[in-house]
Amino acid sequence: MLRTSELPERDVLEADPRSTVATRGLSLSGLISWIARPAQTPRSAKTVRFVRKNTSIVLLVVLLIAGASVSPVFFTVDNLFNILWAVSVLGIVALGQCILIITCKFDMSVAFTVGLSGVATITAQNAGVGLLPSFGIGILTGVAIGLLNGVIVVTTKANPFLVTLGSSWLVYSIALAITNSKTIGSPYESFGTLGRGRLFGIVHYSVVIFLVLAVALEIVLRHTAFGRSLFVIGINQRVAHLSGTRVNRTVILTFVACATAAAMAGLIVSSRNGSTVANVGIGMDFESIIAVVLGGTSLFGGRGGALRTVVGVLVLGVLNNLMVLLNFPIEAQQIAKGSIFLLIVWMDSFLREDKR
Amino acid sequence: MIALARALGRQTAVIVFMGIFLLFTVLQGSMFTSAINLSNISRQVAIDAPHVMGQVIVLISGGIDISVGSVMAMSSALTIGLQEYGAVWAVAAALAFGAAVGAVNGLLVTKGKIVPFIATLGTMGVVRGMVLAYTEQRSIPGTIENFGFWGGGSLGMVPVPLVISLAIMIALWWFLRYTVTGRGFFAVGGDKETAYLAGVSVARFQFTAFVLSGTLAAVSGVLLASRLDSANAQIGVDTPLLSIAAAIIGGASILGGRGGVIGGFLGITSLGMLSTGMNLMGVNTYYQIATRATVLIVVVVVDALIVNSKLSAARLPLERKMDEHLRKEVVIV
Numbered sequence: 001m002l003r004t005s006e007l008p009e010r011d012v013l014e015a016d017p018r019s020t021v022a023t024r025g026l027s028l029s030g031l032i033s034w035i036a037r038p039a040q041t042p043r044s045a046k047t048v049r050f051v052r053k054n055t056s057i058v059l060l061v062v063l064l065i066a067g068a069s070v071s072p073v074f075f076t077v078d079n080l081f082n083i084l085w086a087v088s089v090l091g092i093v094a095l096g097q098c099i100l101i102i103t104c105k106f107d108m109s110v111a112f113t114v115g116l117s118g119v120a121t122i123t124a125q126n127a128g129v130g131l132l133p134s135f136g137i138g139i140l141t142g143v144a145i146g147l148l149n150g151v152i153v154v155t156t157k158a159n160p161f162l163v164t165l166g167s168s169w170l171v172y173s174i175a176l177a178i179t180n181s182k183t184i185g186s187p188y189e190s191f192g193t194l195g196r197g198r199l200f201g202i203v204h205y206s207v208v209i210f211l212v213l214a215v216a217l218e219i220v221l222r223h224t225a226f227g228r229s230l231f232v233i234g235i236n237q238r239v240a241h242l243s244g245t246r247v248n249r250t251v252i253l254t255f256v257a258c259a260t261a262a263a264m265a266g267l268i269v270s271s272r273n274g275s276t277v278a279n280v281g282i283g284m285d286f287e288s289i290i291a292v293v294l295g296g297t298s299l300f301g302g303r304g305g306a307l308r309t310v311v312g313v314l315v316l317g318v319l320n321n322l323m324v325l326l327n328f329p330i331e332a333q334q335i336a337k338g339s340i341f342l343l344i345v346w347m348d349s350f351l352r353e354d355k356r
Numbered sequence: 357m358i359a360l361a362r363a364l365g366r367q368t369a370v371i372v373f374m375g376i377f378l379l380f381t382v383l384q385g386s387m388f389t390s391a392i393n394l395s396n397i398s399r400q401v402a403i404d405a406p407h408v409m410g411q412v413i414v415l416i417s418g419g420i421d422i423s424v425g426s427v428m429a430m431s432s433a434l435t436i437g438l439q440e441y442g443a444v445w446a447v448a449a450a451l452a453f454g455a456a457v458g459a460v461n462g463l464l465v466t467k468g469k470i471v472p473f474i475a476t477l478g479t480m481g482v483v484r485g486m487v488l489a490y491t492e493q494r495s496i497p498g499t500i501e502n503f504g505f506w507g508g509g510s511l512g513m514v515p516v517p518l519v520i521s522l523a524i525m526i527a528l529w530w531f532l533r534y535t536v537t538g539r540g541f542f543a544v545g546g547d548k549e550t551a552y553l554a555g556v557s558v559a560r561f562q563f564t565a566f567v568l569s570g571t572l573a574a575v576s577g578v579l580l581a582s583r584l585d586s587a588n589a590q591i592g593v594d595t596p597l598l599s600i601a602a603a604i605i606g607g608a609s610i611l612g613g614r615g616g617v618i619g620g621f622l623g624i625t626s627l628g629m630l631s632t633g634m635n636l637m638g639v640n641t642y643y644q645i646a647t648r649a650t651v652l653i654v655v656v657v658v659d660a661l662i663v664n665s666k667l668s669a670a671r672l673p674l675e676r677k678m679d680e681h682l683r684k685e686v687v688i689v
Contacts, residue, residue, distance in 0.1 A: 152653070152657065156657045156660045156661055156664075157660050157664050158656045158657050158659070158660035159610050159611075159656065159660070161610060162600075162601075162604055162610060162652070162656040163653060163656055163657070165597060165600070165601065165652065166601075166649045166650070166652035166653035166656060167649065167653065168649075169645050169646070169648055169649030169652070170645075170646055170649040170650070170653070172645060173642045173643065173644075173645035173646035173649065174642075174646070176641065176642040176645070177640070177642040177643075177646075181641075181642075286422075286477060286480075289477070290477065293474055299471050299473065299474065300471075329489075330488060331485045331486070331487075331488035331489035332485070332489070333485070334481055334482070334484055334485030334488060335481075335482050335485030335486065335489070336485075337481055337485075338478050338479065338480070338481030338482035338483075338484075338485060339478075339482055341477075341478045341481065342464065342470070342475070342478035342479070342482070345468075345470050345474055345475075345478065346464070346468045346470055349468065349469045349470055350468075350469070
């Protein structure tokens with residue numbers, strides 16, 4: 001049996017790249033393709049392939065080195081833990097978004113799901129529900145929103161982007177109506193443990209949840225039939241259906257998983273603040289998509305992974321942290337983030353061989 | 357039921373528009389249909405209409421533009437901030453800025469081969485940063501007297517911005533319907549491959565669509581600046597979603613190849629009437645948002661059901677069917 005690892009490297013088989021440079025002339029794109037040209041020896045070819053497929057990892061390393069060289073505070077354990085703590089909420093949302101994007105769907109309602117789950121939890125606590133049951137209520141809110149999104153998308157085959165855009169407003173209005181547009185506080189002292197507490201006094205619980213969730217999702221995606229079916233659905237729903245996947249059920253489950261992750265993030269945020277408002281997660285819809293795309297998951301579905309998303313989230317986190325350490329004004333931070341995002345996506349689409 | 361829906365098929369915008377109009381006329385009578393109220397609604401709608409029409413054109417050509425809100429904010433800031441050079445130059449600079457951002461979007465999509473959603477998401481962030489830097493997060497007051505005429509003035513009972521928006525709408529309607537270039541957008545958005553094989557320059561149309569959208573978003577920004585006679589950094593934060601929703605209610609498809617500027621105009625008017633009518637009734641903001649959400653979901657779902665029933669009604673060969681299916685899978689091209 002011929003195994004894929006025994007097949008010759010595709011890059012080696014390609015025509016001499018120098019000819020492409022000649023035909024392209026002296027353009028920026030020509031220069032980049034020359035820099036990223038396939039090497040002649042298999043080992044460096046492997047390196048080049050790795051770089052091509054993992055632009056975000058390379059960028060993360062570059063950012064870490066840059067950070068270490070410009071700021072003495074950057075490479076301290078405290079600061080690195082700080083970065084992880086700061087990104088863990090967005091990270092959990094992005095992980096949910098990531099599996100949905102692998103199936104070629106979107107969830108624009110995650111931002112307000114973060115808000116509503118926190119609101120539901122704290123409202124329940126104020127109504128006399130115990131601490132742990134109130135967590136259950138928060139999570140259940142997420143499950144309900146995911147079910148709503150999933151069922152509408154599956155039964156009507158409507159565009160998921162638009163459906164979840166509509167449901168995000170619906171979720172927001174519910175959260176606003178419950179809180180009357182005010183900040184509501186939790187009656188429990190110990191509620192803050194989830195967001196601010198540390199496991200063994202070292203790592204924040206939210207970071208542990210984020211990383212464990214990422215590893216678990218990666219295992220599910222790579223090593224279970226369910227996880228792999230998500231990729232098939234992302235590439236071609238019809239093929240997935242014909243090959244025996246229960247597409248509808250899987251898609252609904254994925255929507256539920258995504259919204260549940262957002263609800264979990266909502267619990268952590270409200271626990272961190274000890275209080276919450278309806279719009280606490282605002283902007284996370286776009287930001288989570290940015291993180292997922294930065295990690296190298298394809299918006300067309302069928303390509304991506306949970307650990308990739310962690311890298312994408314970390315890139316955003318390190319970038320934020322560096323700009324704060326270097327005292328960048330907020331507007332410069334915004335411009336820099338946007339430009340770097342565009343640059344990476346452009347490089348990524350340029351360097352990728354299969355253009356998918 | 358399906359047959360009725362199909363007969364009304366493409367006229368979702370008209371139905372939603374008439375429905376909401378009749379609803380509030382019945383509920384509130386002369387209070388809603390009074391000349392002052394209608395003129396208020398149309399003024400608010402006319403300011404938002406240009407960016408919705410820009411969004412419609414981008415959607416027709418198979419793209420999506422998330423950056424409209426930021427462009428609107430920056431162009432209104434430029435309109436106010438550059439008034440020392442005279443109103444004409446300030447407005448020209450604002451419109452040029454919109455066109456330039458549109459051109460950047462177009463280049464990112466056509467040359468950079470970045471998905472429109474992602475490309476415009478990036479420029480949205482960059483331009484928002486520019487807005488924060490330019491306004492220094494404060495409100496800038498206008499200095500030119502009478503500049504408010506363009507956004508706040510009236511010709512008789514008709515608000516000036518409505519005249520401007522209607523003129524733009526008619527021009528764009530004619531352009532999209534009766535010129536070869538205009539129809540090209542539908543070709544490109546309907547099926548890129550076929551358009552390419554038919555000799556249409558796909559990239560040029562996509563580029564033009566983004567430039568038009570950027571410029572029209574800037575027009576919205578100028579009108580808003582004139583209406584408020586000031587500019588601030590918070591303008592247009594929720595505009596992209598509003599703009600997409602109005603375009604979709606107006607019959608545009610996120611899959612491309614479908615839509616019209618008149619529909620887009622009716623779409624934004626429906627949303628405007630909805631919020632004004634509910635304000636008059638003293639309905640809470642929460643329920644207003646919920647109603648807007650419900651209208652959007654219902655329109656999207658009904659539209660999807662109609663498209664699906666059409667697909668299954670037409671007996672396509674299996675191959676073609678799978679092809680259709682594939683195209684539907686690409687969420688945002």
